[in-house]
Amino acid sequence: MMNTPRTLPALTDLDPAALSARIASLGLPAFRAAQALDAAWRSPAKNWSEVTTLSQEVQQQLAAEFEFDSATETVRQEAEDGATTKLLLTLRDGQKIEAVLMRYPADRRKGTGPRATICVSSQAGCAVGCPFCATGELGFGRNLTSGEIQDQVRAARRILRAEDRELTNVVFMGMGEPLQNIDAVLDAVTGLTDPKRGAIGQRRIVISTSGVVPGIARLAKERPQVTLAVSLHAARNPLRDLLVPLNRKWPVEQVIAAAAAHARSTGRRTTFEVTMIDGINDRPEDAQALVSVLRGSSAHVNLIPMNAVAHTPWHESTPVRIEQIAAELRASGLSVTVRRNRGREAGAACGQLAAERAGTPPPAAVARRREQLVQASAAALQGRRTTTPIAASGPLLPESAT
Ligand code: SAH
Numbered sequence: 164m165m166n167t168p169r170t171l172p173a174l175t176d177l178d179p180a181a182l183s184a185r186i187a188s189l190g191l192p193a194f195r196a197a198q199a200l201d202a203a204w205r206s207p208a209k210n211w212s213e214v215t216t217l218s219q220e221v222q223q224q225l226a227a228e229f230e231f232d233s234a235t236e237t238v239r240q241e242a243e244d245g246a247t248t249k250l251l252l253t254l255r256d257g258q259k260i261e262a263v264l265m266r267y268p269a270d271r272r273k274g275t276g277p278r279a280t281i282c283v284s285s286q287a288g289c290a291v292g293c294p295f296c297a298t299g300e301l302g303f304g305r306n307l308t309s310g311e312i313q314d315q316v317r318a319a320r321r322i323l324r325a326e327d328r329e330l331t332n333v334v335f336m337g338m339g340e341p342l343q344n345i346d347a348v349l350d351a352v353t354g355l356t357d358p359k360r361g362a363i364g365q366r367r368i369v370i371s372t373s374g375v376v377p378g379i380a381r382l383a384k385e386r387p388q389v390t391l392a393v394s395l396h397a398a399r400n401p402l403r404d405l406l407v408p409l410n411r412k413w414p415v416e417q418v419i420a421a422a423a424a425h426a427r428s429t430g431r432r433t434t435f436e437v438t439m440i441d442g443i444n445d446r447p448e449d450a451q452a453l454v455s456v457l458r459g460s461s462a463h464v465n466l467i468p469m470n471a472v473a474h475t476p477w478h479e480s481t482p483v484r485i486e487q488i489a490a491e492l493r494a495s496g497l498s499v500t501v502r503r504n505r506g507r508e509a510g511a512a513c514g515q516l517a518a519e520r521a522g523t524p525p526p527a528a529v530a531r532r533r534e535q536l537v538q539a540s541a542a543a544l545q546g547r548r549t550t551t552p553i554a555a556s557g558p559l560l561p562e563s564a565t
């Protein structure tokens with residue numbers, strides 16, 4: 164599946180030991196590796212020629228070996244009066260990904276200072292194909308490398324540095340399924356949490372998954388302090404099969420059991436995300452099903468109104484309905500938040516900027532998909548499981564084709 168770009172490695176693709184070895188093999192002293200990493204993480208430099216701690220000769224030597232930045236900013240959109248910045252980034256092989264930066268004011272009640280969160284992508288596109296998700300609609304491009312993930316965080320830090328703000332949190336909620344690219348994601352977490360590199364606390368990182376059961380188990384073992392978010396969306400298999408096609412492989416019971424094992428072994432509270440879709444997963448029986456699988460756990464439930472996406476017949480639940488479901492979950496002892504979607508003005512959920520740029524799929528394909536979704540959701544609501552996943556109508560197109 165991996166289709167690594169045939170280009171220079173990113174500086175951040177190498178761990179410090181490999182970087183030092185590579186730099187030594189160029190005949191350069193070992194401290195050049197530390198200087199290069201320091202410039203990458205702590206200076207405003209955007210390319211090698213702006214790294215003022217290195218002579219021009221060394222800059223050129225390193226530029227011939229490593230890409231200073233593997234995710235370059237192509238489009239920037241501000242929204243919500245500057246609280247949200249949406250970035251479209253271009254990778255070395257021309258693939259486009261998105262990252263969204265969200266700024267939050269200090270909260271005096273909670274005693275917290277100002278925060279800033281970057282939502283990063285782990286893949287270009289996504290193979291899971293959830294039908295309410297703009298990224299799923301794009302289809303799968305390729306896995307990102309560890310450096311391409313870390314460079315999204317560096318892009319956010321450069322923006323914040325100019326505002327005299329600090330990046331405090333990283334969430335893997337952009338394009339892609341992080342646990343289907345788990346090696347690169349775990350490497351990226353190592354870089355992001357290394358005091359000499361990203362210096363971000365593990366507890367300030369959230370990995371969101373659509374339910375890759377073996378990946379959840381590995382996360383518990385290897386990165387116990389990272390927060391796990393599980394995109395549940397429905398607690399009944401027929402409906403979840405439709406909303407999250409991976410459910411055919413790892414059904415609700417297995418996902419809940421893996422998350423519970425993760426919570427037990429790490430002591431970290433799991434977040435369950437439910438994207439609220441009008442008339443689809445917001446009925447009283449949906450709330451009851453959620454209660455029956457989550458009751459008694461320490462889990463936190465996050466209800467997220469669905470952002471509009473172009474090629475589905477669905478839309479967000481009404482605020483009244485969402486509040487009713489939240490009240491039912493709370494009444495059974497669960498902790499619940501209702502999230503207002505950040506970045507709505509800027510093109511809404513992650514994947515949408517890239518989806519727009521990938522072009523419109525043929526109208527007949529869109530119409531066929533909408534019809535299939537209408538039929539499959541009607542069947543799912545009656546408790547019948549659909550066997551065939553509904554294909555995306557807009558496969559990820561290479562830049563040259565757009
Ligand atoms: N693939 C991972 C992480 C990326 S998606 C996952 O699915 O968890 C991050 C979150 O955004 C998921 O909870 C996903 O269900 C949600 N999401 C996707 N499309 C959405 C939409 N149109 N409206 C609201 N939330 C959406």
Ligand code: SF4
Pocket residue numbers: 289290291292293296297298299300337338339340373394
């Ligand atoms: Fe992939 Fe997550 Fe979108 Fe599903 S919701 S298609 S898993 S990015």
